[in-house]
Amino acid sequence: MARILITSALPYINGVKHLGNLAGSMLPADVYARAMRLLGHEVLYICATDEHGTPAELAAAEAGMEVSAYCDKMHDAQRAAGADFKMSYDYFGRSSTQSNHELTQHLAHMLEKNDLLEERVSEQVYSVADGRFLPDRYVEGTCPNCGEDGARGDQCDACGKLLDPADLIEPYSAVSGSKDVEIRETNHLYLKQSDMADRLRAWIDKAEGWPALAKSIAYKWLDEGLHDRAITRDMKWGIPVAYKGVPRPGFEDKVFYVWFDAPIEYIAATKDWAEENNGDWQSWWRTDKGADDVTYVEFMGKDNVAFHTLSFPTTLIGSGEPWKLVDRLKAFNWVTWYGGKFSTSQKRGVFMDQAIDLAPSDYWRWHLTANAPEGSDAGFTFEDFQARINSDLANVLGNFVNRITKYCVGKFDGKVPSGGTWGEAEDTLVAELATRLPKLIDYYETMEFRKAAAETRAIWATGNEYLTVAAPWTQYKTDIDQAAIGVRIGLNLVALFGVLAQPIVPDAADKILDAMNIPAENRTWNYFDKGDWEMRVKSILDALPHGLEISAPEVLFAKIEDANVEEWKKRFSGAG
RNA sequence: GGUGGGGUAGCUCAGUUGGUUAGAGCGCAGGACUCAUAAUCCUGAGGUCGAGAGUUCAAGUCUCUCUCCCACCA
Numbered sequence: 341m342a343r344i345l346i347t348s349a350l351p352y353i354n355g356v357k358h359l360g361n362l363a364g365s366m367l368p369a370d371v372y373a374r375a376m377r378l379l380g381h382e383v384l385y386i387c388a389t390d391e392h393g394t395p396a397e398l399a400a401a402e403a404g405m406e407v408s409a410y411c412d413k414m415h416d417a418q419r420a421a422g423a424d425f426k427m428s429y430d431y432f433g434r435s436s437t438q439s440n441h442e443l444t445q446h447l448a449h450m451l452e453k454n455d456l457l458e459e460r461v462s463e464q465v466y467s468v469a470d471g472r473f474l475p476d477r478y479v480e481g482t483c484p485n486c487g488e489d490g491a492r493g494d495q496c497d498a499c500g501k502l503l504d505p506a507d508l509i510e511p512y513s514a515v516s517g518s519k520d521v522e523i524r525e526t527n528h529l530y531l532k533q534s535d536m537a538d539r540l541r542a543w544i545d546k547a548e549g550w551p552a553l554a555k556s557i558a559y560k561w562l563d564e565g566l567h568d569r570a571i572t573r574d575m576k577w578g579i580p581v582a583y584k585g586v587p588r589p590g591f592e593d594k595v596f597y598v599w600f601d602a603p604i605e606y607i608a609a610t611k612d613w614a615e616e617n618n619g620d621w622q623s624w625w626r627t628d629k630g631a632d633d634v635t636y637v638e639f640m641g642k643d644n645v646a647f648h649t650l651s652f653p654t655t656l657i658g659s660g661e662p663w664k665l666v667d668r669l670k671a672f673n674w675v676t677w678y679g680g681k682f683s684t685s686q687k688r689g690v691f692m693d694q695a696i697d698l699a700p701s702d703y704w705r706w707h708l709t710a711n712a713p714e715g716s717d718a719g720f721t722f723e724d725f726q727a728r729i730n731s732d733l734a735n736v737l738g739n740f741v742n743r744i745t746k747y748c749v750g751k752f753d754g755k756v757p758s759g760g761t762w763g764e765a766e767d768t769l770v771a772e773l774a775t776r777l778p779k780l781i782d783y784y785e786t787m788e789f790r791k792a793a794a795e796t797r798a799i800w801a802t803g804n805e806y807l808t809v810a811a812p813w814t815q816y817k818t819d820i821d822q823a824a825i826g827v828r829i830g831l832n833l834v835a836l837f838g839v840l841a842q843p844i845v846p847d848a849a850d851k852i853l854d855a856m857n858i859p860a861e862n863r864t865w866n867y868f869d870k871g872d873w874e875m876r877v878k879s880i881l882d883a884l885p886h887g888l889e890i891s892a893p894e895v896l897f898a899k900i901e902d903a904n905v906e907e908w909k910k911r912f913s914g915a916g
Numbered sequence: 917g918g919u920g921g922g923g924u925a926g927c928u929c930a931g932u933u934g935g936u937u938a939g940a941g942c943g944c945a946g947g948a949c950u951c952a953u954a955a956u957c958c959u960g961a962g963g964u965c966g967a968g969a970g971u972u973c974a975a976g977u978c979u980c981u982c983u984c985c986c987a988c989c990a
Contacts, residue, residue, distance in 0.1 A: 557988075560919060642921095642987065673921085673987070710941095715929090716922050717986060724928070727942060735955055743952030750951080790929080794941075801956095808957040813950075827951095895953060 342635055343382045345624050345664070346373050347606045349640035349648075350390035350435065353414050354399040356421050358689045359720060360675035360682040361641075363708040368670065368789050369639035370427050371709055374843040375784040375792075377428075378865040384624055387422070388433035388609045389415045392578040393598035394475050398515060407577045411436055421692040425701045426846050431616075433609030435601060440608035444579045444601040448529070448571070450659035456535060457571075459590075461527045464574070465493065465505045469518030473526060473574035474505075478515055481508030526574055527590060529581065531600075533566040536654050540566070543653065549668035550649070558649040566650070571600040603652040607663075627662040637787075638669040645671050670787045673713040675720050689720075690912060698908060699900065702845040703729050709844050710793035722908050726900040732797050733845070737837060738897040740803045741852055744830035745892035751816060752827055758886040760825025765809040769829070770881070772802050773836075774873035780840065781865070796840055803833040831856065831890060832881045839863055848896050855893040856884065 348369035351357045357366075366387060373385040391411045400410035415434055422432060434440075451457050465479045466472070479493035484507045492514070493505030505511065512519045533540075544558050572581050578595025581588045607625050614621035623630035638648050648669060656663040675682065682689035695704055707725050710732065711718050748754060776799050783792040812826030838852030842863065853863055862883075867876050884890075 556920060560989075646988085676986090711928075719928085724942090728928090730953095731942065734953060739953055739955045741952095743955080745952095747951045794930085797941080804956050805958095807951080808949075811949080811951085816951090830951095897953080899953065 341380050341382060342376075343624075343633055344373075344376050344384070345610075345631075345634050345636045346376075346383060346385040347636075347638050348385075348387045349638075349644050350388050350602055350605060351418055352393075352395065353389045353391040353411050353418075354395050355414065356417055356691050356693045358682045358691045359695060359704065359708060360677075360689065360713075362425065362692055362704070363675045363712060363718075364641040364672040365639045366422065366427055367425070367705060367708055368672065368712060368787070369637075370429075371705075371789060371792075371843045372637070372639070372670075372784065372787055373428055374846065375865075378839075378842060378863075379781070379784075380864065380866060383430070384610070384613075385428060385430050386433070386606055386609050386613065387427070387429045387431075388435055388605050389418055390598065390602045390605070391415070391434055391436040392595070392601060394478065394573075394575065397575065397577050408436070417693070421696070424696045425692060425705065428846075431609055431613035433605060433612050435598075435605040435608075437605075437608060437612060439611045439615075440601060440605045441579045443608045443611070444596055444604050445583050447604060447655055447659050448581075448596065448600075449583045450661060451531065451655065454658060454660050456532050456658045458530050458532055458568075459527050460530050460570075461525050462570070463506070463523050464526050465511065465521050466524040466526075467513040467515065467518055468520040468522065470513050470516050472515075473524070474513055474515065474521070475573075476505050478513065479505040479508060479511050479521065480514045481511035484509055528570040528572045528594070529591075530568045531571045531654065531658070532568050533650070533654050534568055536658055537562055537566050539657055540650060540654060543657065543665065544649065547667075551669070551671060554645050554649055554669055554671055557645045561646055561650055566654075569597075569651070571597045573597050599647060599651065600655070603647065604655065625664045627664055631664040634664055636664050636667045638666050640669065640671055642671045642673055645669075668787075673715070673717045675708070675713050676717050677720055694912075698904075699725075699729070700847065702847050703733065703897075703900075706733055706793070706845050709789050710797075712789045712793075714788070714790055722905045726902075726905050729897065730899045732800075733848070734897040734899045736797060736804065737800045737841070737848075738895065740800060740807075740837070741834050741855075741893065741896060744803075744807065744827065744834060745855065745890060747813065748827050748831060748890060749892050752824070754889055754891060756831055756884045756886050756888045756890065757824035757828055759821040760828070761822065762825065765806060766825070766829060766881075768809070769802060769806045770874055770877045773799065773877045773880075776802070777867070777877065778873055781867075784843070793844060796844065799840060800837050803830065803837060806830070806833065828884070828886070829881050832884050835884060836880055839865065851893050851896060855891045857888060857890060 346369050349365040351361055351366065369385060373383050377383045389411070396411065397407055400407040403410055405413070419432055422429065448457065465474045467474050476493035480490055482489055483491035491508060493508060506523060510519065511521055513521055541562050544555065547555070572591065572594045574594055576593065576595070578598065579601050581591035581594050581596060610621040610624055613619055624634055625631050640648055648666060653665055656665060677689040680688065707728050710728060711724065776795060780792060780795040780799065783795055807826065807830055810826035810829070812823040812830070815823035815826060834852060835856045835858055838849045838856065838858070841849040841852070
């Protein structure tokens with residue numbers, strides 16, 4: 341048994357997340373967490389809302405709310421959406437909590453103590469009308485390169501030219517539209533990442549379990565020379581630049597940069613979890629307090645890789661304290677929406693709260709796992725969604741459960757029958773499962789989610805194949821006893837399929853296992869150390885007590901009709 | 917512009933260290949079955965593996981050039 345700490349990249353607070361966000365970190369982390377729990381590992385799955393930064397302030401202003409009230413509301417909305425999708429978080433925290441304030445300030449203090457922080461003065465655009473400094477991308481104006489209006493301070497979308505806000509002709513605030521802007525000097529704390537390059541490289545050299553992409557991104561940044569980064573910002577909403585309640589002189593109106601405090605929330609959320617659940621957070625995060633045997637696995641979108649492989653480790657290593665660092669990470673690409681991008685700001689695509697009204701969470705979990713954006717972007721269309729759900733869930737799994745349980749209820753009084761002689765059909769089935777089950781477990785352990793789903797489906801299909809050969813309905817006409825073995829093994833397959841379905845489609849799995857009257861303690865993947873796979877499979881196929889009463893569950897997966905697809909496409913016509 | 921990923925059957929994708937007739941699911945065609953959500957099972961037709969050149973006894977799998985898509989970075 342291992343101890344596995346799992347974090348999902350923190351969903352940003354400015355709205356309920358879309359399916360791409362779900363598929364790119366929270367869902368795979370959840371599937372992985374569930375699988376690892378089933379294998380008997382001690383798992384702690386932490387997630388939280390990322391609440392600081394300018395976009396949160398602006399979203400709150402747009403909603404006509406105080407930032408903190410807005411964050412309260414959106415945190416609750418995201419918590420509810422997560423619950424709807426059956427996220428099995430051990431804790432769903434908030435980056436705005438007191439614990440994160442304290443830990444962020446503590447780590448900044450330690451960095452300073454280790455001579456890794458430095459105050460520097462820079463020039464930034466200040467909007468008099470808004471009464472605030474503007475981040476580069478919130479300054480707009482005419483592009484000095486192509487003359488296009490609406491170029492942002494960091495880049496012109498029209499010609500792609502990278503800009504400095506000071507270069508813009510007739511700059512104005514994107515927040516208010518005011519042209520009353522000026523360049524002002526401001527001082528910030530800079531993290532001297534350049535001084536950390538050697539230590540980071542040594543750590544990355546030793547890292548195993550990172551995808552090639554993650555390593556190459558990290559090395560590239562190192563090779564180009566790490567830039568020192570400002571870790572404070574001129575704004576009000578965020579974690580004050582203070583230590584033990586005393587503001588840093590000259591930083592009274594500044595806060596830490598959102599990207600500095602957000603990953604620290606992984607730890608702070610664990611502290612909050614420990615506080616509320618009588619747990620021990622240090623045994624997960626401090627290698628001097630028992631965390632050295634923890635495997636820490638991070639899930640994120642590709643855009644987050646650099647922050648997780650360099651920025652956050654810089655903070656932790658630079659503190660000089662024995663913090664647990666990431667062991668394995670899994671990065672995802674984007675789910676695209678009819679060829680384009682999902683967009684929170686442009687409201688393009690399907691959002692979690694809408695999706696749950698269209699179809700049960702299991703449907704989304706299955707499709708987004710089987711079609712996970714591993715390796716490259718994955719396109720989402722309602723047509724693909726319909727095809728996959730109807731085929732995999734309704735036809736292969738749902739129909740299998742339905743056909744054999746109904747037959748048992750109809751012909752065998754709803755009880756697991758005894759009798760019958762083991763034959764070739766059973767041998768074939770055992771051989772196939774003995775090959776597929778270890779592969780499935782391996783795919784979960786290596787976090788290959790598409791393959792895990794495909795293997796799960798293939799295992800479900802063996803049930804239908806077996807029934808075709810065993811054909812208890814044919815046997816029944818001449819030899820009821822021989823029909824019994826087909827039914828008995830079929831029912832045991834139902835139980836197995838339910839057990840295996842749990843990580844991806846937990847609701848349906850529960851319905852199946854309830855119908856089979858399987859007690860909770862027998863729903864695990866407790867397959868280890870029980871002889872070779874052939875022996876294990878044989879015991880799995882005769883696990884249900886003979887005579888046990890079972891029932892035929894209601895239709896597990898209603899099909900998605902063409903009319904549904906048409907209606908959804910119309911409703912979400914932002915498509916294309 | 918730099919870096920990385922991708923371009924494999926109609927569609928979505930697998931293809932370890934180069935090695936027998938390039939695989940899966942969906943879709944399609946034919947057949948079987950009738951317990952079942954008109955579900956299932958079997959069989960089959962579909963690919964000069966983006967283009968070109970090279971290395972090799974042998975390349976989807978290595979090298980180079982070109983091209984298209986995507987992401988990240990500057």
